Amino acid sequence: MSVKSNIAKLGLTSAFDHLYKDPEKNLRDLMDWADKFSGGLYESQRTIIRKAIEDPDDPYYPYVRHVVNDIDPEVMKTAAVNFFVNSNLKSGPVQNKLREKYNCNIPWAILMDPTSACNLQCTGCWAAEYGNKLNLSFEEMDDIINQGKELGVYMYILSGGEPLVRKKDIIRLCEKHDDCMFTAFTNGTLIDEEFADEMLRVKNFAPAISLEGFDDATDQRRGEGVYDKVIKAMKILHERKLIYGISCCYTSANYKAITSKEYLDMIAANGAYFVWYFHYMPVGMDASPELLPTPDQREYVYRQIREYRKNNPLFVIDFQNDGEYVNGCIAGGRRYLHINANGDFEPCAFVHYSDSNIREKTVLEALRSPLFQAYHDNQPFNDNLFRPCPMLENPHALKSMVEKSGSKSTDMQSPESADHLCNKCQPYADNWEERSKELWEERLEEKPSLRKNA
Numbered sequence: 503m504s505v506k507s508n509i510a511k512l513g514l515t516s517a518f519d520h521l522y523k524d525p526e527k528n529l530r531d532l533m534d535w536a537d538k539f540s541g542g543l544y545e546s547q548r549t550i551i552r553k554a555i556e557d558p559d560d561p562y563y564p565y566v567r568h569v570v571n572d573i574d575p576e577v578m579k580t581a582a583v584n585f586f587v588n589s590n591l592k593s594g595p596v597q598n599k600l601r602e603k604y605n606c607n608i609p610w611a612i613l614m615d616p617t618s619a620c621n622l623q624c625t626g627c628w629a630a631e632y633g634n635k636l637n638l639s640f641e642e643m644d645d646i647i648n649q650g651k652e653l654g655v656y657m658y659i660l661s662g663g664e665p666l667v668r669k670k671d672i673i674r675l676c677e678k679h680d681d682c683m684f685t686a687f688t689n690g691t692l693i694d695e696e697f698a699d700e701m702l703r704v705k706n707f708a709p710a711i712s713l714e715g716f717d718d719a720t721d722q723r724r725g726e727g728v729y730d731k732v733i734k735a736m737k738i739l740h741e742r743k744l745i746y747g748i749s750c751c752y753t754s755a756n757y758k759a760i761t762s763k764e765y766l767d768m769i770a771a772n773g774a775y776f777v778w779y780f781h782y783m784p785v786g787m788d789a790s791p792e793l794l795p796t797p798d799q800r801e802y803v804y805r806q807i808r809e810y811r812k813n814n815p816l817f818v819i820d821f822q823n824d825g826e827y828v829n830g831c832i833a834g835g836r837r838y839l840h841i842n843a844n845g846d847f848e849p850c851a852f853v854h855y856s857d858s859n860i861r862e863k864t865v866l867e868a869l870r871s872p873l874f875q876a877y878h879d880n881q882p883f884n885d886n887l888f889r890p891c892p893m894l895e896n897p898h899a900l901k902s903m904v905e906k907s908g909s910k911s912t913d914m915q916s917p918e919s920a921d922h923l924c925n926k927c928q929p930y931a932d933n934w935e936e937r938s939k940e941l942w943e944e945r946l947e948e949k950p951s952l953r954k955n956a
Contacts, residue, residue: 511583585683592654600653665686709739710748746773761779831883845860849877897925
């Protein structure tokens with residue numbers, strides 16, 4: 503660790519110790535510390551946070567107090583050091599140097615699937631197609647993280663399958679790599695008191711629980727009693743003052759229900775700290791294109807979430823409609839990459855094509871492979887950041903990259919050609935194009951600084 507990072511880590515720990523002596527009084531001091539060690543980075547974000555700390559009329563004023571008062575202090579300190587110092591201050595210069603040296607993407611986070619197994623059989627879940635035979639060994643996951651840290655990656659996201667089928671190995675990884683931050687997309691049904699106590703012990707694991715409606719909708723898709731199990735898991739986590747959030751996939755069938763104020767208020771009332779919204783992707787031979795939202799429905803989600811943000815204390819991320827904040831597609835190693843349970847390097851969790859495997863290539867070699875290099879050379883895929891994805895909104899781009907790189911489908915059950923997938927997406931892309939132009943022009947009027955991307 504650099505001298506600057508070491509000083510920042512010690513300073514942040516001391517700043518949090520100071521904060522908890524008198525949280526209300528010392529919040530401003532913590533923000534002053536962040537400004538001092540930021541090196542001028544993330545100025546707009548720091549301005550927003552400072553306003554939330556100081557202005558009682560700001561909708562996130564109570565959210566800041568929720569974070570300070572309802573997260574265990576030691577968990578908060580660990581998460582802050584691992585996320586702010588290690589995943590950003592320490593890692594940023596390393597990643598930038600390697601990007602320049604190798605002329606390729608270097609990710610901020612690595613997403614990997616410990617297993618394809620799952621304890622549920624949810625309707626429409628593409629992961630279920632893989633069955634329960636694929637697993638990354640503990641040693642393989644450990645090696646991926648070791649390689650990742652050499653590249654400056656300290657953020658690790660787990661998916662599946664159901665990653666908590668491997669929860670003992672996950673805790674081992676958190677223990678061994680206590681300088682990293684871990685999260686997982688989980689159905690939540692395997693979170694019990696024992697696992698929550700282990701989370702409290704290691705302090706660097708924060709799950710995102712999948713929930714796509716109230717009790718009837720959840721149980722219809724995931725199975726009888728699943729909703730109650732998820733609410734119980736949230737209660738267990740909240741009682742132990744642990745960090746957790748919710749992951750939602752919106753479709754043409756549920757888009758209104760899961761973006762309603764009633765639904766989001768329920769999530770906030772159960773103590774969650776963040777919500778990730780994902781757009782339905784028609785991946786797999788058995789996918790249902792009719793579940794793709796119409797332009798009216800997607801615009802409804804966009805406006806509903808942004809309106810909720812203005813007045814309510816919950817951190818809500820709209821993955822498909824927030825491209826302006828990350829300059830488009832973040833896949834292909836630009837901000838993250840995916841390693842499936844078979845060890846295949848995939849550019850995205852929703853793009854199941856690969857030309858590399860962990861048993862044949864290092865992480866860096868995979869990032870320099872033809873498929874990942876194609877992502878690097880073509881991002882952003884569209885100047886309109888309401889059309890960020892090379893699959894959903896620019897299917898010609900994905901088809902071209904897969905074909906030119908010689909990549910193959912990684913679906914072990916029913917391989918899907920890029921032609922088949924992109925043909926399903928083309929009508930959606932055509933329908934969304936005109937609406938996205940209108941929304942982008944509207945957004946450029948609201949925020950002229952975005953014109954540099956236009």
